[in-house]
Amino acid sequence: MLGCDVTDEAADDPVPPNASDPVPRGRAFPMNGGPRSGLFDRYDGRGGFFCEIMNSGAGQPNGEDATIALIRDRLAAMELSELRQRAAAAEAELYNLGITFTVYSERDSIDRILPFDLIPRILTATEWDHVERGVIQRVEAINRFLWDIYHDQHILRDGIIPRDLVLGNSNFRPEMMGLNVPLGVYVHVNGTDIVRDEGGRFLVLEDNARTPSGVSYVIENRHMMLRVLPDVAEDIALRSVDDYGMRLRQAMMEVAPEGVVDPQVVLLSPGIYNAAYFEHVFLAREMGVPLVEGRDLVVENHRVFMRTIAGLRPVHAIYRRLNDDFLDPDVFRPDSQLGVPGLVDAWRRGNVAIANAVGTGVADDKAIYAYMPRIIRYYLQQEPILSNVETHICREADGLRYTLDNLDKLVVKPVGESGGYGLIIGPHASRSELEEFRSKLEADPANYISQPVINLSTAPTLCDDGVQARHVDLRPFAITGASSWVLPGGLSRVALKKGSLVVNSSQGGGSKDTWVLA
Amino acid sequence: MNEPVAAIDLHREPIRSTALLSRYAESTVWLARYMERIENLARIIDVTETFTRTGQAEDGWRSIVQINADSERFYERYERAEHQSMVSFYVLDRDSPTSIATIINLARENARTLRPLISTEMWTHINMFHKWVRELTPNDIRPGQLSRLCARLKQECQTHNGITEGTFFRDQGWYFYVIGKHLERGDQITRLVDIKYHTLLPKVAAVGSPVDMSQWSAVLRSAAAYHAYRRVMPRALTPASVAGFLLLNNAFPRSLVLTLRHVYGALGQLRTDYGLRAGMAAQERIDELRAALADQTIEEIILRGLHEFLDWAQQQIHAVHDDVAAGFWPQPVVAAAAPAAEQPATLPPMTMEQRPGEQIMNGMRQSLPPLRSSTGEE
Numbered sequence: 001m002l003g004c005d006v007t008d009e010a011a012d013d014p015v016p017p018n019a020s021d022p023v024p025r026g027r028a029f030p031m032n033g034g035p036r037s038g039l040f041d042r043y044d045g046r047g048g049f050f051c052e053i054m055n056s057g058a059g060q061p062n063g064e065d066a067t068i069a070l071i072r073d074r075l076a077a078m079e080l081s082e083l084r085q086r087a088a089a090a091e092a093e094l095y096n097l098g099i100t101f102t103v104y105s106e107r108d109s110i111d112r113i114l115p116f117d118l119i120p121r122i123l124t125a126t127e128w129d130h131v132e133r134g135v136i137q138r139v140e141a142i143n144r145f146l147w148d149i150y151h152d153q154h155i156l157r158d159g160i161i162p163r164d165l166v167l168g169n170s171n172f173r174p175e176m177m178g179l180n181v182p183l184g185v186y187v188h189v190n191g192t193d194i195v196r197d198e199g200g201r202f203l204v205l206e207d208n209a210r211t212p213s214g215v216s217y218v219i220e221n222r223h224m225m226l227r228v229l230p231d232v233a234e235d236i237a238l239r240s241v242d243d244y245g246m247r248l249r250q251a252m253m254e255v256a257p258e259g260v261v262d263p264q265v266v267l268l269s270p271g272i273y274n275a276a277y278f279e280h281v282f283l284a285r286e287m288g289v290p291l292v293e294g295r296d297l298v299v300e301n302h303r304v305f306m307r308t309i310a311g312l313r314p315v316h317a318i319y320r321r322l323n324d325d326f327l328d329p330d331v332f333r334p335d336s337q338l339g340v341p342g343l344v345d346a347w348r349r350g351n352v353a354i355a356n357a358v359g360t361g362v363a364d365d366k367a368i369y370a371y372m373p374r375i376i377r378y379y380l381q382q383e384p385i386l387s388n389v390e391t392h393i394c395r396e397a398d399g400l401r402y403t404l405d406n407l408d409k410l411v412v413k414p415v416g417e418s419g420g421y422g423l424i425i426g427p428h429a430s431r432s433e434l435e436e437f438r439s440k441l442e443a444d445p446a447n448y449i450s451q452p453v454i455n456l457s458t459a460p461t462l463c464d465d466g467v468q469a470r471h472v473d474l475r476p477f478a479i480t481g482a483s484s485w486v487l488p489g490g491l492s493r494v495a496l497k498k499g500s501l502v503v504n505s506s507q508g509g510g511s512k513d514t515w516v517l518a
Numbered sequence: 519m520n521e522p523v524a525a526i527d528l529h530r531e532p533i534r535s536t537a538l539l540s541r542y543a544e545s546t547v548w549l550a551r552y553m554e555r556i557e558n559l560a561r562i563i564d565v566t567e568t569f570t571r572t573g574q575a576e577d578g579w580r581s582i583v584q585i586n587a588d589s590e591r592f593y594e595r596y597e598r599a600e601h602q603s604m605v606s607f608y609v610l611d612r613d614s615p616t617s618i619a620t621i622i623n624l625a626r627e628n629a630r631t632l633r634p635l636i637s638t639e640m641w642t643h644i645n646m647f648h649k650w651v652r653e654l655t656p657n658d659i660r661p662g663q664l665s666r667l668c669a670r671l672k673q674e675c676q677t678h679n680g681i682t683e684g685t686f687f688r689d690q691g692w693y694f695y696v697i698g699k700h701l702e703r704g705d706q707i708t709r710l711v712d713i714k715y716h717t718l719l720p721k722v723a724a725v726g727s728p729v730d731m732s733q734w735s736a737v738l739r740s741a742a743a744y745h746a747y748r749r750v751m752p753r754a755l756t757p758a759s760v761a762g763f764l765l766l767n768n769a770f771p772r773s774l775v776l777t778l779r780h781v782y783g784a785l786g787q788l789r790t791d792y793g794l795r796a797g798m799a800a801q802e803r804i805d806e807l808r809a810a811l812a813d814q815t816i817e818e819i820i821l822r823g824l825h826e827f828l829d830w831a832q833q834q835i836h837a838v839h840d841d842v843a844a845g846f847w848p849q850p851v852v853a854a855a856a857p858a859a860e861q862p863a864t865l866p867p868m869t870m871e872q873r874p875g876e877q878i879m880n881g882m883r884q885s886l887p888p889l890r891s892s893t894g895e896e
Contacts, residue, residue: 096642096645096646098641098642098645272627272630277630281633281634285634291634292539293541296540306539307540307541307847308537308538308540309543309690309794309846310792310793313536
């Protein structure tokens with residue numbers, strides 16, 4: 001690892017744990033005198049949703065977690081104006097550090113940040129244990145599934161999943177048939193989008209098995225949090241998020257071709273104009289490996305090399321942040337100039353490892369999602385630890401009948417390649433819209449799944465009018481080489497718009513630091 | 519398959535380190551050049567502004583245009599070289615490839631490319647410097663503000679130098695940084711001497727006049743050389759001795775002789791510490807250049823033709839850059855398509871006249887063309 005970098009600094013930076021701190025324990029914030037208004041004075045954390053801080057005790061056998069109560073009290077004692085000042089300082093720092101994505105216009109470029117909300121989202125050790133086991137189980141099932149469909153296709157022959165749903169899926173890559181990926185791992189990095197319902201139950205909303213992004217924010221958010229709110233975090237044992245890069249590099253070494261003494265790992269990025277470039281830089285540094293672009297790599301004699309000042313040097317494992325389509329113009333899009341001609345061939349011959357493998361998109365597709373509990377049972381002979389959001393498969397008679405009977409209460413989504421378009425949210429639809437949809441559904445039931453509307457949990461969030469409840473989700477990141485490891489916590493995204501359930505950054509979403517209590 | 523790569527590397531490289539990507543080496547050279555160029559430009563604007571207050575404004579400003587080989591582009595847009603037009607052209611104008619606003623942008627794009635390599639502190643500083651420059655308005659370059667502005671520009675470049683010195687990891691990348699910085703310095707000092715010497719060449723009537731003297735001390739000041747010059751040459755302040763000091767003094771940090779020594783040394787370190795021999799051609803060329811400088815006094819150079827000598831020296835400096843490029847980041851044999859990741863629309867227009875054979879790739883690299891025959895002798 002070179003020189004100084006983001007994490008080095010942050011590691012040096014946090015308040016010394018025991019230095020003669022003038023602030024007494026239990027009262028984290030000095031009083032300014034005058035009338036005080038605490039952060040939560042006007043906070044209504046209930047409103048029918050599960051609040052991550054206010055009623056996290058519900059459902060816990062021993063009642064509320066004492067540490068969460070302590071954190072909540074520390075926050076409650078804080079002045080709103082103080083929090084606003086610190087939030088402004090944090091925002092300025094994100095710009096200065098360039099923890100940004102760049103939007104280009106014709107003559108200029110504008111840096112934007114992912115809005116960062118200072119109030120942490122907290123998970124207890126018990127909650128995390130459950131999530132972690134669930135994520136590992138799911139990743140294992142996904143890898144087994146991918147191996148199967150790209151080899152003998154038992155699951156299709158056994159009729160667990162309709163053949164056309166897999167083979168006709170646009171993310172299914174026939175080029176992958178019979179390719180033996182090292183250790184049977186296709187999805188080396190996986191992001192699982194998880195929500196909590198009104199009862200606080202964790203439910204998987206979506207799998208991200210291609211090139212999930214956002215992990216850099218998990219780590220940067222932690223560093224920022226420790227710089228800006230050291231008094232809230234004081235003496236609270238949190239699970240560290242600092243060894244993600246090391247773990248990822250280790251996994252890459254494990255899948256590199258056998259017999260290479262010291263495998264050269266690289267991170268392949270589309271380059272500085274990609275919106276996620278900051279994350280690519282971050283990961284390359286954390287892993288201590290070169291960040292390369294397609295033009296830095298060349299394939300000769302079915303082996304991959306990088307162009308260095310000492311000439312061509314071999315490359316053995318590539319963590320790529322480039323979509324399948326662009327990876328190799330010889331195999332996929334011939335017009336791609338971001339990729340490396342011959343790369344897939346070198347991979348197929350076992351001369352290089354590529355993570356994630358090509359063709360994983362079929363596993364995180366909406367159509368397959370509905371079958372994920374059955375996939376888990378089929379390959380692992382286990383019950384899913386994390387449930388899906390209750391999903392009704394309309395190509396099956398029961399599912400169709402239930403969906404038709406409850407159309408006004410459900411979200412109905414088309415599956416397959418047109419996913420995202422043409423869905424209907426029952427409670428928000430008019431009577432005529434419902435009837436119109438009903439006939440579409442009856443005409444082609446196989447194209448639809450339905451789910452209840454999930455009321456995502458909320459967390460206190462700094463808004464224009466004080467601290468308010470906003471909906472959050474959670475994306476833990478799992479790394480898989482010889483075994484799977486989950487970064488404690490994950491990315492907590494928050495919908496900053498009042499009432500919104502959409503946490504995506506493109507639609508007014510921000511992020512929070514996720515604390516897993518040790 | 520699977521040759522024991524690591525073992526070979528260890529044997530070949532006394533210092534254990536992954537070989538630097540060619541693209542990083544190239545970007546490092548350009549980052550260093552651009553930051554150095556900003557400092558030089560700020561210095562000369564500052565000094566020119568100061569000394570045009572005592573008259574000779576047109577001459578003073580015109581020489582900046584000449585140093586940057588900008589005459590054509592400048593006079594297309596402005597009638598006269600005077601304060602407002604010059605300063606807005608060289609500080610604010612985002613369409614001009616030689617303005618500080620453009621150069622800091624290029625520096626930052628290279629720094630962005632190098633983010634995996636440079637320290638967070640280097641990146642953060644350039645990022646903030648860039649933001650500050652891009653937010654400057656015409657109000658900031660008014661005559662009363664300009665000196666302060668130039669002071670800040672110099673200070674930011676020096677801060678960059680200090681952060682780099684204190685935090686940049688000393689492996690192969692560092693030596694490319696040293697090479698880029700000193701190639702730019704050497705290039706800049708030859709331009710300064712060439713232009714000023716001929717602009718200020720004393721006309722018979724003006725020899726020894728106060729204006730003449732103050733102009734020469736301004737030249738020294740613009741290169742941060744005034745006090746050192748005074749210390750070394752307390753008696754005479756003559757055009758020849760000033761030119762000699764700026765080019766040949768082996769202790770002045772911006773002299774041509776010293777910058778060449780640094781480039782040579784960095785190439786040598788790459789060879790001895792990392793077994794990288796691709797800099798040999800550049801070293802040989804520097805040998806030749808240094809020999810020519812060592813063999814002649816400034817008087818002899820002037821007698822044989824200062825301008826011709828400096829023109830040759832500049833071409834050699836360019837050639838050294840090209841040698842380094844050919845050795846360490848050779849273009850792929852299959853001269854394939856342009857780098858695909860780039861988005862031409864985001865880049866500044868490159869209308870500058872190009873030297874034959876000089877390649878401008880994705881707008882991130884740009885050399886000043888060498889000064890050619892037309893100097894300030896008009």
